[in-house]
Amino acid sequence: MDFLQQLGPVALGSRLRRLSEQLTAEAAGIYADYGLNFQPRWYPVFYLVAQQPGIASNEVAEQIGHTHASVSQIVKELLRHELLTMTPDPQDQRRRRLQLTARGHEVLPHLRAQTADVRRSMDELLAETEPSLWSALHAFEQQLRRQPLRQRVAAARQRRAAAPVVLRDYRAGDQPAFRQLNVDWIARYFTLEPADLKALDHPQEYILAPGGAILLAEIAGEVVGTCALLRMPETGSYELAKMAVSPAVQGRQIGFLLGQAALQRVRELGGRRVYLESNSVLTPALSLYRKLGFQPLAQPLPSPYARADVQMELLLP
Template sequence: MDIYSELRELALASRLKRLSETMMGEAEALYQDLGIDFRPRWFLLFYILGRRTRMGIVDLAGLLGMTHPAVKKIADEMLKAGIIMEEKDPADDRRRLLTLSPQGHQVLPRLLPVWEEIRGSVRDLLAEARVDLIRDLEQVEATFAQRSVIHRTRERLGLPVRDRLEIVDYRPAYKKHFKSLNEEWLTKDFVIEEHDAKILNNPNRTILNRGGFILFALLDGEVAGTCAMVRYKGDVFELCKMAVAPNARRKGIGRALAQAAVERACREGAREIFLQTSPLLKPALRLYRKMGFKKQARYPLPRPDYGRDSLTLRLELAC
């Protein structure tokens, strides 16, 4: 019994993933047979850098429609393998750009004819199957962008349809939400300390006027979350005061806020981001680790220590 044929539309995502993983596995075996040290998951980044010379991670993420952490993870693998390298941006020496390394330039001519043969083989496969899968897939993606599967399912179930999540900059009208959202989680598990109060009561002086920024997540037009980035020493930032409304949790809002904050910091020349979080806040800790933050022995920024137990995390950027 083929469970995928039985489930049909219900298993569409799983079936597409199975096909993708099978094709990726075959490609990896092909590279090995040809003696080329290359991984299929590197293909898109490598191809783009081979054509565009140099790009930052934020720009690559936008071009590929991927998250910053996902692109950074792949880029880190490629840097470790030595096929790409980092260079300073001539327009801003705080910013790092990715480019092919000398090793990458040696590999590229070997890969180009292989890719053309793979392209021809895919065309042969689709012609033999008598489908125009590329055209149909483009149409499915465009239709999905207008009304997704879950959007349609919510309509069928009679549930309210969620608007797309929107991340926006600080506005004076949102100041009260910055304070109330953070007070909610602070008073639930901890106490509001002096340093907390200074930030929450005067975000203009403590964050915005120092070159930092505050973001808000709007869900159905209502403020559902917030986070802040404080700037230190030009290219060092601190991620702080991340909060999501209790009734809006488990919807990916924290991840969307954190990713938007990291990408914004990249655009503003950040080289590293620090944060402090309590070991009691396990969902937040999992999120930060998935984004690439690493534990540090001490907090290096000039600021008062909190009375509550805290872990120090650091994210090194290659924007």
């Protein structure tokens, strides 16, 4: 329940469906209150036949906006409940003309009375709610007709694809995105270790405060890549870590851009050496590091990460 709300308008479809189901359930209860052995879904068909006796099921479907199959099923039930009669049209043997039975005529006024009560209540209910659901629905449907959601999303996607990559420094509100991108990335190839979460949950404390830096890549206002520099004990040495790029923006060289920016930042900070740890299965990452100028370390160093089996360094000129 809480989650759906967090999802927000993305789950509008579900929300509408649930409300519709609720109303249908209430409608069934209301019929029961009026002592009518009548299903809510019969209503449009039955009412239309009452208004236009002799109508064919085909026309009913068209007028109420259902498929003929749906109408056919409802008519079958109404026939079974002896509320309708069906006779073939003498002019056209395919058509079946529908009419109310005596019992149908008996039920009709009660149905009308009930409908009048429902209409009154519904009108009141809709008048009470501000803004009006009725006109909001109308406006929404109109907008949707003007341009379907699918087209809108396609356009949004294209705008995103066309938007430039922006590199910038970590700011206060970036922690969730920073964490998510890294957690997604780690969970994809390895299993998350407690050591991972320390820095991801408290980047300010573990990365920035000791003199490091975090760089983010942003597309259309959304963070799509991260990369961190941790100041190492040796003077002038920095560790390149937390390099994570959303696979959804693959092929846009975001890892390379982040790496270059990180090296530039090390230069600005007066650093001379950059070190990193990775894993031999991550071949695309390794080739990226090589492209940036990193060289494998001959002598392995102790590491807090179980998954690190590759160590590289780069000495800045």
